[in-house]
Structures are given as structure tokens and as C-alpha cells.
Amino acid sequence: MNTLLKFITCGSVDDGKSTLIGHMLYDAKLLFADQEQALLLDSQMGSRGGAIDYSLLLDGLMAEREQGITIDVAYRYFTTEKRSFIVADTPGHEEYTRNMAVGASFAELAVILVDATHGVLTQTRRHTRICSMMGIRHFVFAVNKMDLIRYDETRFEKITADIRRMMAEYEFTSLKIFPVSATEGDNITKRSTQMLWYRGTSLLTYLENIRTEQEEENTGFLMPVQRVCRPDSTFRGFQGQIEAGLIKAGDMITTLPSGEKAVVSQILDAGKPVSSAGCGHAVTITLDREVDVSRGCVLVKDASLCVGSLFTVRLLWMDDAPLVAGKNYYLKLGTRLIPAVVLHINHKIDVNTGNEIPADTTFKNEIAECDISVSDKIVFDRFLNSQALGSLILIDRVTNMTSACGIVLKNIKRSDNLTWQKLEITREFRAQQKEQNPVTIWMTGLSGSGKSTVANALEKRLVSLGLHTMLLDGDNIRMGLNRNLGFKQADRIENIRRIAEVARLMNDAGLIVITAFISPYAQDRLSAREIIGKDSFFEIYVNTPLEECERRDVKGLYKKARSGDLADFTGVSSPYEAPDSPDAVIDTSELKLQECVDQILHALEARELLPARVASASQQAK
Amino acid sequence: MSDMTHLDKLEAEAIYIMREVASECEKPVMLYSIGKDSSVMLHLALKAFYPEKPPFPFLHVNTTWKFKEMIAFRDQTAKKYGLEMLEYINKDGLAQGINPFDHGAAYTDIMKTQALKQALDYYGFTAAFGGGRRDEEKSRAKERIFSFRNEQHAWDPKNQRPEMWKLYNTRIRPGEEIRIFPISNWTEADIWQYIQRENIDIVPLYFAKERPFVMRDGNIIMLDDDRMKLRDGETVQHDRIRFRTLGCYPLTGGVRSQADTLEAIIAETLSAVSSERTSRVIDSDGGSASMEKRKREGYF
Incomplete structure (x- = not known):
């Protein structure tokens, strides 16, 4: 029976990963004649002065050939007499670390290349760390370009010692180090005649024979x-x-x-x-x-798994947008997709040393440990016990990007002292008593767009119609409830979370809530919608053109922002993400104030959020 | 894992992927091109959902230039399994008389690439299974199993979503779509061995038989109907030929072969000296990067 080995090649840029695999395929006579012909032809134009450039067999994207680097994982399939192989050839540039991680999550064994002229580099350490994190337990190091150091045994021994020191941190089942030359073919498919001091097998022979199947213990x-x-x-x-x-x-x-x-x-x-x-x-x-x-x-x-909604994970951050505590994501674990929030970044991990570094954000290609809470109880396990139920991805809720991959480190048991107290007087009861639908009318728009003015006029109109309301205004909340928050991203998220929670409590109390905050990010408004509940969330986009807002400049903020005295000002130096499908859009530069209010009332009626008595009254009032 | 062969593992992986798509994607479809890879895909789909029928329709983008035996096989297969088999033809292209003899690369673009995009838009499919394999060609070797297309159906190879373990992210925005390749990790030899093991029906054109053909630009082109006109100097020959891949007959080169059983085909495949796509005339248009270009433009 033919067994299958899935492995990756990784290591720093220019360490010769693509060349190694290319040479292996070439020497093992695993190429079709037309592929071999194309290779010889392409090499004529290549950078090796007509000599065969084996890497051309793998770098398949136009941009890769143009730039002479590997950008994304390439999968190659080959079968020798002994075994079938799938090899994922991964990019070496730090920028493309996430593509390297894709390959690592797929493999059982890693072939990590080390350039003999440079020794162990930061990127070697990063890739080793990621391989280990993704669950690889079989490691092969190929110390490449031995030809460039005249096949020097002493130098090889020194690098071997460095590798063994680096590996001391990780769990592994097998570890093997080869001196090779990928361009010359030493110790790739046959033993080198240049390194008689090396007594081991060739790399290919080793890969054909290594056993990677886990011992079937009596697992449930x-x-x-x-x-x-x-x-x-x-x-x-x-x-x-x-x-x-x-x-x-x-x-x-x-x-x-x-x-x-x-x-x-x-x-x-x-x-x-x-x-x-x-x-x-x-x-x-x-x-x-x-x-x-x-x-x-x-x-x-006969298996014991965790059932809960709170756990500690180690994440590899893969998104251009950084991780910020408090942000909402979708989490996929096993076959479950569920809303999740990163509660807290415990620390980052230095890829080089493994040291813990305190942090409140995490950038692309960094590793961090965080606490994550999901919106319902799910079934999971530590990654060490179960790869299937211990691995996860986080998905950005707006861009749908796979923002991070991660592994579960431990279950956090929530204190049992806190249970949601069921209230005997219900939200429905309170609403009925006030004869109204408690909703949150969420106004979003640029500074100076007229949110507060419209909100005030709207509240006056609602009160005159006999409704019970409460207005939450940006600056007022910042002076009280949220006065300990600044304008950093994490604070901004917390600001919106508190406002949404307060709005929900007031809705529970039966009140119609009007909020007037710039709330420029779609993600934040999505979070607010979730806290408040989509049936009670009514979004109004105050779409007054920027020029008009800036002309008004009621608080003089645009002037400051333009002169550089005020950083991260929405519309000037920080983006405003307009809502995709708001319940109403109003433009205060085109409508009179009372027309704006009418428009909002119509929209509320259209969603049947006004009681019948008011709906008719609002018609008469016109 | 120890009791699973290489083919068992590939089969289980493909079934897992198909079930994920059926569960998470809004409106999936399986592209059906009638070739051997499509036969394997259909077989996997029947197994994945059994005793339920595959919970999605099948779509054949017809260029109107397929081998007659292919269309007969398609209709027979759909009937046998009670499948919802949709056919889409680019009517505009047909009306303009676009054909593989006179229009070259434009033909492939209009009758295949554009037709596929139109079909996906017309039915509003958000996810389409394809039988692409990474061993076929270099840009495919770089493509994820779940491959995303923007509103213009274009692929951005420099910005592919990370695909970790088997945690597939299937979320898309309105207008976007996903192409899914459940047999990405299969090789041509795996396909043939699986067809043999599972006794899967395939179009008879894969088996060697005496057929009429001409030699054109170094390719063996079969005369499937009278729309094909002989050029000066061409003579109709008869010999035992078969096809390693199937497509539009004027663009699909056959090979001389005596292999008329699966065993013989497998033996021939394992000792082949050229990769299977060399027999597709369209792939040699535009050099080694031609597939990536077409994929960026929306080709499957």
C-alpha cells in the first residue's frame, strides 16, 4: 500500500527552497518531457547564465517569475517507488508569512532550509515557531549551499548546534539535519561525493522512509x-x-x-x-x-471535551488591519461558525526569542496570546489534545478576510456566581405600559453633519406625540460615563460598546433611545446592532456632504484638523465608512430641519415601529 | 488513519469539502464538463450526501462544439441519477457565429469564459465546484481549494485568503462568488486509479478506438461532425486513437494508443512522457502564463 507524506519546505528568502524541490523532481526523473523541455528553455533566459534554474519548476505566478521570488504556496505531487508525496513549497519573505503558515497547517513534516553561508536567521526561527504552532512534529533541516562554504564540516557542525539549541524550546517527534547543495544536487536524491564526512542517507531516502502516523492510542x-x-x-x-x-x-x-x-x-x-x-x-x-x-x-x-464560551488562544495575526482588543469577529472552530470577541491581548510573543511582550495591539505576522469569548457555548479542546477541535480562524465581519488562525491553549471557566437574572417585569410589559416600541435610533455621520440638531428636533417631536424617549449625545457621554476613555482604537470600541449597552438597558426599560455619535466604522455599528438587537436597531445616515460640514465647522474642529493640530479626525485624516443599507438617509444641506424629522418618522412607520395612534397623529401634524 | 490508503484520504477530503460548501454557501452549483474529472466529482457528490441526492444543481457550459459522444453521455448520466442538469450556451456568441476555426483565443473567451460568467450571473450562484487539480498546471498549483472571485469574476492571485487546516472561510459579500476545487490534491494517476476502483462510468472517447482524424498543427484532431472543413493538403486518416482530456473537438488533440481498457490507460498514464494539458490546444496560446491570465479574467 502506497502511503502519503505531506510536507512543506520553508526557511528564509533565497535559502533555496524552490530550487531544492525542483532539483529533487529533476533528479528523481519525476518530470514529464514537456516540463523538462520548458525548464531548459526558461533557464536560457534565467539568472543562472543558462545553467538549469530548478526553481522555475515551482514559481508559477507571473509576478513570482517577474520578481524572482515565491509569493504563495505551490503544491507539487510526486510518487517514487516507495511513497507518494505532496509538497507545499512556501515563500520565505516575512511579508508572505501567512502563506507559509497555510502550507504549515497542511503538513505533517517540515523541511526547513538554512543557508550555510548565513546560518540560523530570524526568519528561520519564525518559520520553525510557526511550524510548531501549526502542529508539525517532524522536523528536517537542510543546511543548504554547502558548495559555497567548500563543504566545510566544522561550519556545518556549528550550524547543527545552533539548530539543536533553537529546537530545545519545541515539542517534536523527529529531528534530522542534512548538509546539502540544492543547485548542485548534493545529498538531495543521492549521497554527495563532496562530503565524505557525512555518513547519513540522502534527503529523499529519508523522506521515503520516515513514519509520521501517530500511534493509535486508545483515544475516544x-x-x-x-x-x-x-x-x-x-x-x-x-x-x-x-x-x-x-x-x-x-x-x-x-x-x-x-x-x-x-x-x-x-x-x-x-x-x-x-x-x-x-x-x-x-x-x-x-x-x-x-x-x-x-x-x-x-x-x-469516551472522550472528554470542553464545553464553554471562554478560552485562551495563541493567534497568528494575518490581516493588514491590526488586532485590537474588544473587536468582534466570526470564529470558526470545527464546524461551528459563531460571533466572537477578543476580550484581552495577554501578550505578544517575540518570534526570535519566544519572550512574552506586553501589547494592546497585534500586527500582521505577529503571534499573540489572547482571551476570546464566543456568543454561545461551543465544544472545543486544547490543540495539544485535538487538532480538529483545538484549531480556529477569526474572520473579519466586514471584509470577510481570514484575519487570524489560532490554537486553543486552555479553557477559562467563568465564575458561576454570575447568572443572568430573569426579570419578572419584562421588556414587553414595560413597552406595553408605555404603549410604544422601544427602539434605538442610531444616527451616524460626520462631525458637523447635523446629528445632534436633528436628534434634538426628533426627540421633541416624539415627546409631543406622547412617546417616552432618551437622547444619548456623543460629547455628553464622553464627559460622564466614558470620561476614562481616550480616542485610541481600543477605547473607541469600548466607547461604542458602553453606549450600545446603555441604549439596550433603556430599550429594556421601554424607552425610545436616540443616539448621536459619529460612529465612523461599519464594524462598530455592527457591534452596536448586535448588542441592541437587530429588530430594535434603526440606523440613520446623516449624509451631509463633507464640504458643507466643514463650512459649518460649529466646533472649529475641521480648522484644527486641517492645520494638523488634531490627529485622526474623521473625514479629514481618518476614514468614514458610510452604512451599506441604513434605514434612512438624510442630507441636512438639502432639507429643512422639520423635513428631516418627517423623513425619519416615515421611515419608522415603514418599519412599523410607531404605535398606530402616533402614526396617524404624525400624519395630521403635517 | 492507518487503515486509509492514499485514495481513501483524498476521497474523504473531497467529501468533507463538498459537505462544508453545501452547509455554508447560499447557492452552490457543480460545474459539469463531462470529462473524467467531472465524472469523479459527480461520484464523490453522490457519495457525500447519500442517501440524499446532491443538494445542488449541475451546470454544463456548452460551447456547441463538444464531441457528440460527450453530450450523449451527459444526458444519459443526468437521467440515470435524476440530476438537475442545467445547460448554458452563450446565445450572443452563437448568433455571431463564433467558432474555434476562425476566432482562436476569442472563441475560448466568448464561448467558455464569458459564457460561464453569464451563467453564474443568470442563475445567481454564489459558489461553484470545479474539477481543477493542482498538478495540471503551474498557476493552478498555487490556487487555494476555496478560491474567491470579485464582482467581475476575476481572481487575484497575489491576495488569496489564507486557508488553514480544514477551516474553510466561506463568507463573501454580495456579488462575489467562490470557486471550490475539492480534488485539488489529486493527480491524473489518482483520478484513473479511483475510476477503476470505484467503477465509474466515463465517456468512451477516453478509450482507444479506430476514429477518423486529421493531423493539424501537429495535433491529432478528430472529425466529429461536418462543421470541420479540411484544409489544403489535409487528408482524413483512420487509426486507433484516444483522448487524455476532453473539450471542444476542434481544440482537443488525441493520442495514438492501443489502450482500450482502464488497466491499459493507467499503465499508459503512469509511463507518460508528457503532461496531460499538452493535448489541449488552447493552453499553448500565450506561453506558460496563459492559464493564470485566463483565470484572472474569470476562466475556471
């Missing part, structure tokens, strides 16, 4: 549910891939997070009925009774 069974299959009322099966253990028909399983027990009636392995199935198989499982199971739940047997 676990399967995250991908989907519920119900072709008709007689069949209800749970589909997913078995991530650990073995399952047999007749086994008693537990469903998580609900904790119900049931017996396995039938197992389909890739559509075919079987009596049992093991780790890695894509199955459909039916149970002997009705249970509350949907996508994101986990079926387990």
Missing part, C-alpha cells in the same frame, strides 16, 4: 457534525469526518453540547453501509432516537 471517538442529512421523514443522519477513535453500530454516544445519549443504529462510510469506521473516514451516522443535534454539534464516545 469524536465527530464534529457537518450537516444533517434528511432526504425524507424516515431518515435522519449526521454527516461528518471522524477526527479520533473508532465507532461501531450499537455504540452509545453522547451529543455535545446538549449532553444527550443515544445508540448508533447505522453507519455509512462514504455512502456505503459499514459496521464500524475509524479516524479520517467521512461518515453518515444514524441514531436510535431523536436528539437535538445540528451543524456545529459534536458526537463523542
Whole structure:
């Protein structure tokens, strides 16, 4: 039976990763004739003066060939007599670290290149750290360009010692160090005649023989549910891939997070009925009774997993926009996608030394440890116990970018002393008593757009119609409730969070709340919408043109911003992200104040948020 | 894992991906090109959702220049499994008489690339499965399994989303779409071995048989219907030929072969001296970067 090895090549730029793999394919006669011809042809124009440039076999993107570097992971497939291989050739530039991480998350073994003329570099350390973090436990170091140091054994021994010192920090199952020359082919597919002092096998021979399968310990069974299959009322099966253990028909399983027990009636392995199935198989499982199971739940047997909503993770940040505590993301873990918030950045990790550095933001390609809270109880485990239920990604809610990948370090148990107190007098009761729908009318727009003026006029009109209201105004809140907050990004997020929480409490009290804050970021307004609840959130975009706002300049702030006395001023030196689909848009440069108010009332009526008595009264008032 | 062969692992990976898409994407479709990779994809989809039928339709973008046997096979397959098989033809292109003989690269663009974009827009599909494999060509080797397209259906190879472990991020904005390649990690040899193991039906054109053809620009081009006119000096030849890939007959080069069984095809594939795409006339237009260019423009 032909086994499969998935490995990556990584290391600093110009350490020769693409060349190493190219040479391996070439020497092992694993190229098609047309590929070989194209290589010889391309090399004529290449940078090696007509000699074969093996890296051209892998750098496939136009930009890569133009710039002579690797930007993204390239996957290559080859089969020798002994084994099938998938190799992910990853980029060496720090800028493309996230693409290197993509390769690492896919591999069982890493071949890390070290340039013999430079030794272990920061980028070598970074890649080693990321390989370890992504779960790789088999390490091969290829000390390359030995030809350039005249195949010097002493120099090789020194680099070997540095590598072993670096590796002391990590867990690994195997570690092997080779002296090679990727361009000359020494110790790649056959032993070098230039380094008789080296007594080991060639790199390819080693890769053909290494065993990477984990010993099947008596681990329990676990399967995250991908989907519920119900072709008709007689069949209800749970589909997913078995991530650990073995399952047999007749086994008693537990469903998580609900904790119900049931017996396995039938197992389909890739559509075919079987009596049992093991780790890695894509199955459909039916149970002997009705249970509350949907996508994101986990079926387990003899496995102990965490069920909770708060945990500590280590993240590799991959987004151009930095991580800021308090920001909301989607988190995907197993088959569960759920809103999440990064509560707190505990510290960053220095890629070079492994030291912890205090931090309140994390930039692209940095590693940080954070506490994350998700909006509901989910099933997870430490990454060390389960790669499937211990790995996660964070997705930006506005751009949909995969902002980070991470691993679960530990479960945080929430204090049991805090439980949400159920109130006997409900929100509905309070609303009914006031004969109104408690909503939050959220006004967003540039400074000077007229938010506060319109908000005041709107409140007066609502009160005159017999409604109960409360107005929250930006500057007033900043002078009281939020006076300990500045204008940094983390503070800005906290500012909006507090306002949204207060608005919600007031809605719970039955009041109609009007808020007037610039709230320039779509992400922040999305968070507010979530806290307040989408049915109670009514967004008004005060779309007065910037020129008009600046002409008014009621507080003299535009003048200051233009002269550089005021940094990060929305519209001038900081962006304003207009809402995609607000409930109403008003332009105070075109409408009279009362017309603005009318427009908002109409929009409220359209969403049936005004009580009938008021709706008719507001018509008469015109 | 120990009881799983290389093919078992590839199969499980593809099924996992298909189930993720069916669960998370709003309106998926499976592109069906009738070739062997499509046959494998269909087989995987039938297995992934069994006993349910695949919870998405199949779409064939027809250039009207496919081999007759391909269309017959498509209709027969759709009927056999009760599939919702959609066909899309670029009507404008057809009306303008765009054809592979007179219009070269423009033909591929109009009848394939543009037709695909129109079809996706017309039906409003947000996710489309394709049978692309990374071993086919160098820019494919760089593409993620979940590959994103902007409102113009274009691919941005320099800014691909990270794809970590098997945590696929399927979130898109309105107007964007995802192309998903569940058999990215399969090689041509894997495809053939799987077809044999699973006894999957494929179009008979893959098997060697005596067929009429002409030699044109060094390629063996089969005469599939009378729309193909002989050039001066061309003579119709008859020999046992077969096809390693299938597409539009005037653009698909055959190979002389005696392989008329799966065993023989596999033996031939494993000892092949040229990669399979060399028999596609369209790929040699524009040099080694031509596939990336077409993909940037929306080609599958």
C-alpha cells in the first residue's frame, strides 16, 4: 500500500527552497518531457547564465517569475517507488508569512532550509515557531549551499548546534539535519561525493522512509457534525469526518453540547453501509432516537471535551488591519461558525526569542496570546489534545478576510456566581405600559453633519406625540460615563460598546433611545446592532456632504484638523465608512430641519415601529 | 488513519469539502464538463450526501462544439441519477457565429469564459465546484481549494485568503462568488486509479478506438461532425486513437494508443512522457502564463 507524506519546505528568502524541490523532481526523473523541455528553455533566459534554474519548476505566478521570488504556496505531487508525496513549497519573505503558515497547517513534516553561508536567521526561527504552532512534529533541516562554504564540516557542525539549541524550546517527534547543495544536487536524491564526512542517507531516502502516523492510542471517538442529512421523514443522519477513535453500530454516544445519549443504529462510510469506521473516514451516522443535534454539534464516545464560551488562544495575526482588543469577529472552530470577541491581548510573543511582550495591539505576522469569548457555548479542546477541535480562524465581519488562525491553549471557566437574572417585569410589559416600541435610533455621520440638531428636533417631536424617549449625545457621554476613555482604537470600541449597552438597558426599560455619535466604522455599528438587537436597531445616515460640514465647522474642529493640530479626525485624516443599507438617509444641506424629522418618522412607520395612534397623529401634524 | 490508503484520504477530503460548501454557501452549483474529472466529482457528490441526492444543481457550459459522444453521455448520466442538469450556451456568441476555426483565443473567451460568467450571473450562484487539480498546471498549483472571485469574476492571485487546516472561510459579500476545487490534491494517476476502483462510468472517447482524424498543427484532431472543413493538403486518416482530456473537438488533440481498457490507460498514464494539458490546444496560446491570465479574467 502506497502511503502519503505531506510536507512543506520553508526557511528564509533565497535559502533555496524552490530550487531544492525542483532539483529533487529533476533528479528523481519525476518530470514529464514537456516540463523538462520548458525548464531548459526558461533557464536560457534565467539568472543562472543558462545553467538549469530548478526553481522555475515551482514559481508559477507571473509576478513570482517577474520578481524572482515565491509569493504563495505551490503544491507539487510526486510518487517514487516507495511513497507518494505532496509538497507545499512556501515563500520565505516575512511579508508572505501567512502563506507559509497555510502550507504549515497542511503538513505533517517540515523541511526547513538554512543557508550555510548565513546560518540560523530570524526568519528561520519564525518559520520553525510557526511550524510548531501549526502542529508539525517532524522536523528536517537542510543546511543548504554547502558548495559555497567548500563543504566545510566544522561550519556545518556549528550550524547543527545552533539548530539543536533553537529546537530545545519545541515539542517534536523527529529531528534530522542534512548538509546539502540544492543547485548542485548534493545529498538531495543521492549521497554527495563532496562530503565524505557525512555518513547519513540522502534527503529523499529519508523522506521515503520516515513514519509520521501517530500511534493509535486508545483515544475516544469524536465527530464534529457537518450537516444533517434528511432526504425524507424516515431518515435522519449526521454527516461528518471522524477526527479520533473508532465507532461501531450499537455504540452509545453522547451529543455535545446538549449532553444527550443515544445508540448508533447505522453507519455509512462514504455512502456505503459499514459496521464500524475509524479516524479520517467521512461518515453518515444514524441514531436510535431523536436528539437535538445540528451543524456545529459534536458526537463523542469516551472522550472528554470542553464545553464553554471562554478560552485562551495563541493567534497568528494575518490581516493588514491590526488586532485590537474588544473587536468582534466570526470564529470558526470545527464546524461551528459563531460571533466572537477578543476580550484581552495577554501578550505578544517575540518570534526570535519566544519572550512574552506586553501589547494592546497585534500586527500582521505577529503571534499573540489572547482571551476570546464566543456568543454561545461551543465544544472545543486544547490543540495539544485535538487538532480538529483545538484549531480556529477569526474572520473579519466586514471584509470577510481570514484575519487570524489560532490554537486553543486552555479553557477559562467563568465564575458561576454570575447568572443572568430573569426579570419578572419584562421588556414587553414595560413597552406595553408605555404603549410604544422601544427602539434605538442610531444616527451616524460626520462631525458637523447635523446629528445632534436633528436628534434634538426628533426627540421633541416624539415627546409631543406622547412617546417616552432618551437622547444619548456623543460629547455628553464622553464627559460622564466614558470620561476614562481616550480616542485610541481600543477605547473607541469600548466607547461604542458602553453606549450600545446603555441604549439596550433603556430599550429594556421601554424607552425610545436616540443616539448621536459619529460612529465612523461599519464594524462598530455592527457591534452596536448586535448588542441592541437587530429588530430594535434603526440606523440613520446623516449624509451631509463633507464640504458643507466643514463650512459649518460649529466646533472649529475641521480648522484644527486641517492645520494638523488634531490627529485622526474623521473625514479629514481618518476614514468614514458610510452604512451599506441604513434605514434612512438624510442630507441636512438639502432639507429643512422639520423635513428631516418627517423623513425619519416615515421611515419608522415603514418599519412599523410607531404605535398606530402616533402614526396617524404624525400624519395630521403635517 | 492507518487503515486509509492514499485514495481513501483524498476521497474523504473531497467529501468533507463538498459537505462544508453545501452547509455554508447560499447557492452552490457543480460545474459539469463531462470529462473524467467531472465524472469523479459527480461520484464523490453522490457519495457525500447519500442517501440524499446532491443538494445542488449541475451546470454544463456548452460551447456547441463538444464531441457528440460527450453530450450523449451527459444526458444519459443526468437521467440515470435524476440530476438537475442545467445547460448554458452563450446565445450572443452563437448568433455571431463564433467558432474555434476562425476566432482562436476569442472563441475560448466568448464561448467558455464569458459564457460561464453569464451563467453564474443568470442563475445567481454564489459558489461553484470545479474539477481543477493542482498538478495540471503551474498557476493552478498555487490556487487555494476555496478560491474567491470579485464582482467581475476575476481572481487575484497575489491576495488569496489564507486557508488553514480544514477551516474553510466561506463568507463573501454580495456579488462575489467562490470557486471550490475539492480534488485539488489529486493527480491524473489518482483520478484513473479511483475510476477503476470505484467503477465509474466515463465517456468512451477516453478509450482507444479506430476514429477518423486529421493531423493539424501537429495535433491529432478528430472529425466529429461536418462543421470541420479540411484544409489544403489535409487528408482524413483512420487509426486507433484516444483522448487524455476532453473539450471542444476542434481544440482537443488525441493520442495514438492501443489502450482500450482502464488497466491499459493507467499503465499508459503512469509511463507518460508528457503532461496531460499538452493535448489541449488552447493552453499553448500565450506561453506558460496563459492559464493564470485566463483565470484572472474569470476562466475556471
